[in-house]
Amino acid sequence: MSELKHPSDEEDVKRHAAANGASHDVPPPYDAASTSGEVVCPPHTTERKITTRIDMYIIPFVSILYLMAFLDRVNIGNARAFGLEDELGLGGVEYNTALTIFFVPYIICEIPSNILMKHFSPRVWLSLCCIGFGAVTVFQGLVRSYGGLLTTRFFLGLFESAMFPGCFYLLSTWYRRHEAQKRFSLFFSSTSLAGAFGGLLASGIGKMDYVRDYRGWRWIFIIEGSFTVVLGVIFLFTFPSFPEQATWLRDDEREFVKARLRASQGESGAERKITLRDVRTVMSDYKIWLGAFMYFGLIVPAYSYAYFAPTIIQSYKYDAITTxxxxxxxWVVSFGFSMVVAVFSDWAKHRFLFVIGSISIAIAGFAILINVHDNLQVQYAALFLTCMGTYAAMPVIVCWFNMNLAGHHRRAIGSAWQIGFGNIGGIISTYSFVKSDGPFFTKGYAICVSFICLSIVASILYAAAITWENKKRSKQVHDLNLTESEKMDLGDMNPEFRYML
Known part of the structure; x- marks a missing residue:
């Protein structure tokens, strides 16, 4: 596997000056691969500058998009604190069922959505879905019955099924494995910002109670959904796509980006259509299932916290605004901790121990919540630990798994499967915290700890599997005379590919 050459800025200036001395009109010839097999940066720029441009063009778009998606998904928890259940006459577990119905299309449609995104491009597909879930959020604020709430939640799940796997799929096509975690965590941490922003926004919007005869919970949906629709229209003209479609890069820069990705991950196969045979082949790999269970185990505590944190905090006898x-x-502390974990994980070029360490913090938080019921300060501090640990571990798991998938077809299918299967845990989380279990919610906390332990077991098995696979491949003959097409079809199953631990 070829190594990347990182020319210094000083060397690039010299090369650029020499090129200008030779000719002021014709740029020097450029080939992504030198005769020595190294990946060489175009002479007019540096690798760091190109990576920074990619960061500035990709990260803000996907982060803002998912921030709005997550906000529109979980703001029902804020709306509940402002009287949604009372006005719609919800009783028993009807609120929990409204949360559950979201996950039905959300789970089923994630693999088809990634396939459609590859066909239409991220700019078109993700932007249209953004407009869709924004409009549905507005309608959610206009419903008059339980049936209307169920209908809007179903279509919200349908449109949002494109967001999470689609954005992770897009990110994984731009970055090499050892530099991806910071970007994955920054994107994923938009969920933490959404949680924080949602609480602040709801505390302000909630004061609009009875403005134009609408309760405050309705304005939460209407205002946030309207903003999302406007954002989706803007994204339809500005959202980024895959490297092969990046018109904002020069031809030589685009070729360099593709070459550095090939050196890290192998051939992408961007032009290759995804078939049912690809789906069957990918799903027959046991590591794909382990990756799904790693994520599945953390989804239960993650959504439990996102949906029910306002309910838990309100049980501490705070009013709606204070809640x-x-x-x-x-959420704010979780964002900062997530980024610290991501930076050190990329620096160490390692994922497994960072997953286990973060998960352990989440378990400590839930253990406190299960056992302490008479000290509000300690209980509130435990919420920090659960949020920090869960939301720091999840992006590491997703990045670890995604960047160990090579080729567009394996990554599109594998990433969507991990997210889709994992979100079955979202259904479990919606029934983990029911009103009758308050104010201690011991059963809900115990369920969260159980599923976190499942994630730990799956992570250990996945780490053992890729370690064994790497050792086996290191003993094999490297020159297998595979064609580029055969390497592309094999993806990470190529004997020359090495998994990242």
């Missing part, structure tokens, strides 16, 4: 404000700090 929203108290929900903000754990």
């Amino acid at each position: 929203q404000l108290r929900s903000v700090p754990p």
Whole structure:
């Protein structure tokens, strides 16, 4: 596997000056691969500058998009604190069922959505879906019955099924494996920002109670959904696509980006159509299932916290406005901790121990919540630990798994499967915290710990599997005379590919 050459800025200036001395009109010839097999940066720029441009063009778009998606998904928890259940006459577990119905299309449609995104391009597909779930959120604020709430939640799940796997798929096509975690965590941490922003926004919007005869919970959906629709229209003209479609890069820069990705991950096969045979082949790999269970185990505590944090905090006898404000700090701290974990994980070029360490923090938080019921300060501090640990481990798991998949077809299918299967845990989380279990919610906390332990077991098995696979491949003959097409079809199953631990 070829190594990347990182020319210094000084060397590039010299090369650029020499090129200008030779000719002011004709740029020097450029080939992504030198005769020595190294990947060489175009002479007019540096690799760091190109990577920074990619960051500035990709990360803000996907982060803002998913921030709005997650906000529109979980703001029902904020709306609940402002009287949604009372006005719609919800009783028993009807609120929990409204949460559950979201996950039915969300789970089923994720693999088809990634296939459609590859066909239409991320700019078109993700932007249209953004407009769709924004409009549905507005309608959610206009419903008059339980049936209307169920209908809007179903279509919200349908449109949002494109967001999470689609954005992770897009990110994985731009970055090499050892530099991806910071970007994955920054994107994923938009969920933490959404949680914090949602609490602040709800505390303000909630004061619009009875404006134009609408309760405050309706304005939460209407205002946030309207903003999302406007954002989706803007994204339809500005959202980024795959490297092969990046018109904002020069031809030589685009070729360099593709070459550095090939050196890290192998052939992408971007032009290759995904077939049912590809789906069957990918799904027959046991590591794909382990990756799904790693994520599945953390989805239960993640959505439990996202949906029910306002309910838990309100059980500490705070009023509606104070509840929203108290929900903000754990999300903010979680964002900072997530980025610290990501930076050190990329620096160490390692994922497994960072997953286990973060998960352990989440378990400590839930253990406190199960056992402490008479100290509000300790209980509130435990919410920080659960949020920090869960939301720091999840992006590491997703990045670890995605960047160990090579080729567009394996990554499109594998990433969507991990997210789709994992979100079955979202259904479990919606029934983990029911009103009758308050104010201690011991059963809900115990369920979260159980599924976190499942994630730990799956992570250990996945780490053992890829370690064994790497050792086996290191003993094989490297020159297998495979064609580029055969390497592309094999993806990470190519004997020359090495998994990242």
